[in-house]
Amino acid sequence: MASPYYQFTTTTTLLLLLVFYGGTFLMSLLVRQKNENVDGYMVSSGQVGFGISAASMTATWIWAASFYAAASSAYTYGLSGAIHYGFWGALMILFIYPFGQRFRKLAPNAHTLGELMHARHGSSSQLILALSNVLGSSISLMVNFTAAGAVVSILSPLSFVHGVVIAGIGTLAYTFWSGFRASILTDVAQLIALMGVAVIIIPWVMFSAGGPEVMAQGLERLTAEQADFFSTTAILEQGAPFFVAVLAYAIGNQTIAQRLFAVRQDLIKPTFLTATLGYGAVVIGLGMIGLMALLLGVQPDGGDLNNIIPQMASAYLPPFMIGLFFLLVVASLSSTADADLTALSAIMMTDVYAKNIAKGRADPRKMLLIGRLTMIVATMVGLILASFALDILVMLVFVGALWGTVVFPVIASCYWPRVTNSAFTWAVLGGMLLFTIVRFELLPMTGVIGLGFEMIAAVGAGVVAGLMCFGFFGRIAGLAAGLIATMVSAWYFAGFLNGYTVLLASLVAYGASTIICVALSLMSQEHFDFNLIAQRVQRFQEEDAQPAGNGPVAVPQPSPAE
Amino acid sequence: MTTFWLTFYILIWPALSALVLFVIVRGFFRDMLAAKRAGRDMV
Numbered sequence: 001m002a003s004p005y006y007q008f009t010t011t012t013t014l015l016l017l018l019v020f021y022g023g024t025f026l027m028s029l030l031v032r033q034k035n036e037n038v039d040g041y042m043v044s045s046g047q048v049g050f051g052i053s054a055a056s057m058t059a060t061w062i063w064a065a066s067f068y069a070a071a072s073s074a075y076t077y078g079l080s081g082a083i084h085y086g087f088w089g090a091l092m093i094l095f096i097y098p099f100g101q102r103f104r105k106l107a108p109n110a111h112t113l114g115e116l117m118h119a120r121h122g123s124s125s126q127l128i129l130a131l132s133n134v135l136g137s138s139i140s141l142m143v144n145f146t147a148a149g150a151v152v153s154i155l156s157p158l159s160f161v162h163g164v165v166i167a168g169i170g171t172l173a174y175t176f177w178s179g180f181r182a183s184i185l186t187d188v189a190q191l192i193a194l195m196g197v198a199v200i201i202i203p204w205v206m207f208s209a210g211g212p213e214v215m216a217q218g219l220e221r222l223t224a225e226q227a228d229f230f231s232t233t234a235i236l237e238q239g240a241p242f243f244v245a246v247l248a249y250a251i252g253n254q255t256i257a258q259r260l261f262a263v264r265q266d267l268i269k270p271t272f273l274t275a276t277l278g279y280g281a282v283v284i285g286l287g288m289i290g291l292m293a294l295l296l297g298v299q300p301d302g303g304d305l306n307n308i309i310p311q312m313a314s315a316y317l318p319p320f321m322i323g324l325f326f327l328l329v330v331a332s333l334s335s336t337a338d339a340d341l342t343a344l345s346a347i348m349m350t351d352v353y354a355k356n357i358a359k360g361r362a363d364p365r366k367m368l369l370i371g372r373l374t375m376i377v378a379t380m381v382g383l384i385l386a387s388f389a390l391d392i393l394v395m396l397v398f399v400g401a402l403w404g405t406v407v408f409p410v411i412a413s414c415y416w417p418r419v420t421n422s423a424f425t426w427a428v429l430g431g432m433l434l435f436t437i438v439r440f441e442l443l444p445m446t447g448v449i450g451l452g453f454e455m456i457a458a459v460g461a462g463v464v465a466g467l468m469c470f471g472f473f474g475r476i477a478g479l480a481a482g483l484i485a486t487m488v489s490a491w492y493f494a495g496f497l498n499g500y501t502v503l504l505a506s507l508v509a510y511g512a513s514t515i516i517c518v519a520l521s522l523m524s525q526e527h528f529d530f531n532l533i534a535q536r537v538q539r540f541q542e543e544d545a546q547p548a549g550n551g552p553v554a555v556p557q558p559s560p561a562e
Numbered sequence: 563m564t565t566f567w568l569t570f571y572i573l574i575w576p577a578l579s580a581l582v583l584f585v586i587v588r589g590f591f592r593d594m595l596a597a598k599r600a601g602r603d604m605v
Contacts, residue, residue, distance in 0.1 A: 031605055044605045049596065051589025052604060058586070079563070079571075181605040188590055195583040202576040206569075215572070216565040227563075274589075278582040285575030292572070 013156035021170030028182035038364040041179035053263040056187035057275035059335035064147035070287030072305035077234035078226025082287025084239035090280030097272035098471035113257040119536035121421035137340040141382030144333040218295025248403035254343035345371035360557040404509035405431030423520035431513030439505035445498040460511030462486030
């Protein structure tokens, strides 16, 4: 049986990869410095302009899985499917910026969100954030390297492992020396490639497949649910669980925090607004290829929905355009992978070494060494996980839950002076425990027990709505929205949500951690002075202070106890 | 859904992407010029 995919020759594939990774490597040489500044290695100057910041934020948020999943969602749920992936993902970028402005105001010199939590609470809450990011970024690396292996093995004679290894080494090569500075500069070129190609191939596929009339005829193939733009199935099975998951992902994620701490403070809002529009347009747009496949009656190869986009590209694009599509996939996965490498290195440098090992006496040279070694180890871990195609579903589920449980404690810690370290820690642990019970159905979700968990989930829904309103409209609006959403959800969820385990568990993670955090905070007498955070979070190295022969000059770091 | 609205629904996203791409590229060149004038690195 003939393959449904176009095949490049080995030489063409290697040339395309050489052009991409060679080009990004050469670009990284433009910002390379013999003696990298340790702060610059993690967050650049903290004064990065709008163009680079918006490009970097958009490119980082779009990974290969984004448009594969958007297309799968469109193919499964019809007209609204791509929206239920791309719109919610985009909304979360928008949702972060008011909180990002607060993080930046509290800790203008921070490198990681964990560092901010260390200054606010101490080690345990910081290390919870660090752990969630180490797991999350390792998984993300694996997923992106896997995507490289998949696209290389589908479109060329090279094997899956060849693709994985080339992507891993290529990404490491241009990120290794200059870290975050190389990551955000190369993001500009990667985003231009990614968006430029997306702009061309979406209409190209449409007209090449027969144009508007043929697409409209395909509407007859849709089921009633697929043809309904407000499909309840699409909302409950795709939109709502993804919305809840991606909210958690956005708040605790170091790749985003790093960009928040790098952009010039007054440019946070335009940067995130632009990234919201850019992400939404590209991901929903590429998701339209899945809708077109549905309208044309295309069957995914081997029943795997991830094959839809390469199949459609092979069927309806000329070879040159398939080459551009190949670069689109490589650009999207590389921009996210390099962000994960720099996030992991910043976490090991700041959260592990500087704050918990050196304890205020961090040596900038040692920090750089740790950062670079972290990148090598992380790449190797990503390559091994991807090459052996290990089953990481359980790990993925736990990381998602961990992020869900940190959302409220992190945000509350930045606004409410009564939140304590133990309230933060117990909120996360309690949330994780209840999440595990629901997600793995350790108790029957029926009767009083089921109703109890549904009520906790209703609080979780209230927290999501309340926090979103709080970020944009302030405390009163946030509290009102949270209360109304909780009451409406409680009425709607009772006896109903236990049929949707994934959504129930995710909302329980939010709800339980919030209830515990609020209860313990109300019992405390703490009244934290937020001005202390800026005093405790300092740069690690004096700017341009490298006397000959003496090496970089470290800045003394105050500890939370001081 | 009519043919017009289906076409609009599919093609509005690449059009929006092109607009955002233009804004970002323009911003990048402005960053580059500002850094050059100030005699500092862009990143």
